[in-house]
Structure formats: C-alpha cells, structure tokens
Amino acid sequence: MMIDTAQARREGLRWVLLQVINKARPYPANDPLLWDVGRSLYPDLSMLELQKELLFLDGLGLLVLTRPPARSWTATLTPAGVNLVEYVADDVPGIARPAKYWRE
Template identity: 45%
Template sequence: MIDLAKARRESMRWQLLNALNKARPIGALDTLLLSVMQAIFPDCTVKELHSELEYLQDRKLVDVSKQPDGHWNSKLTHYGVDIVEYTIDCQAGIARPEKYWN
C-alpha cells in the first residue's frame, strides 16, 4: 500500500530543492516557496513548508536563515546543488527521479 503522506513529503522536498536551485545564488523567502508549493500542493501550509525546509537543513542540503519578522530565507548548499544536478547519490527521503539521460 502506498503511504501518501510520505510520498507527499518526499515530493515536496524534491520540489523545494528545484525551486531553490532556480533561485540561486540569492535563495528565496518562504513566501515565494509557499506560492510554489501551493501551485503543486494547494493545501500546503507554512508549518508544513517550514518542516520540510528544516528536514533539508538537517541533511545539510539547505541553509535556512530565520528573519526577525518571522520569514525564512533559504539557499541551497553545495550538497543541495549536487543533489539537483545529479552529481552525487540521493539517499532516501527525497523523491528525486531516476536519471534517465547520459
């Protein structure tokens, strides 16, 4: 049986990495990332977004700067860039598609 909640979390992490890759080198505020995630997952909340950003930060794929006004600014680390560019293996927890090209 498919665990839909797990699939959603892992897919959201991959989508966040892709969005932050497009925002390089300056990164992106959580308000922008929330808009992107809500285009894919219409019921995505700020709490869910922050939870997945913290997961990515714990994996050293993203640097998160928490602003005094409550917003978060996120940037990819070099490991995050390597994951998005398929130069290193992606461990479980992120729904990165298999590389089908050479």
C-alpha cells in the first residue's frame, strides 16, 4: 500500500494548526504566526496552502476565521475545536490527530 504523502502532509498540517491556535488562546492566532510554525515543519509551505487548510478547518466548524481585506487572517478555535484538541471529542476524518495514549 502506497502512502499518499500529499494527504499525510495536509492532515498533519491541520493538526499542527489546531495545536498552535489552541496554544494562542484566549487570543486569536494570525496567519504569519501559523505560517512560521507550518514552515518549520514544511519549509516549502506557501501562504495559499496554509489558507486552504484554514478554510477546510473553518468549514468543519473547528475554528472561526476572520479575513479582513488586505490584512492578516486570524483564527480562533470554536468549542468543537477545543474539544478535538483536548481529546474530549472523537477523531475527525482529515485531521492527523495522534491516538490518545494516556489515561486520566
């Protein structure tokens, strides 16, 4: 079975974005911050690719994007996004969230 590296990259980037936005709470995370973090993992990451993944997560209702004209986008997690990041909610297809390996 071949691994689809493009799909793995997209899903991994989505999880990283959710993690960074969660760490920024209660403040919104702007796209230059998210791009810098994303480029530390994927050096060839474009702003367009980043914005496509943010739109995907927004479409799932995991975050709210603010997109003012000619300015940075900002992202804030919704309660559903917080629950996903904190392992309260079940996995969402399309996001490479690691399996929970600890007990509470």
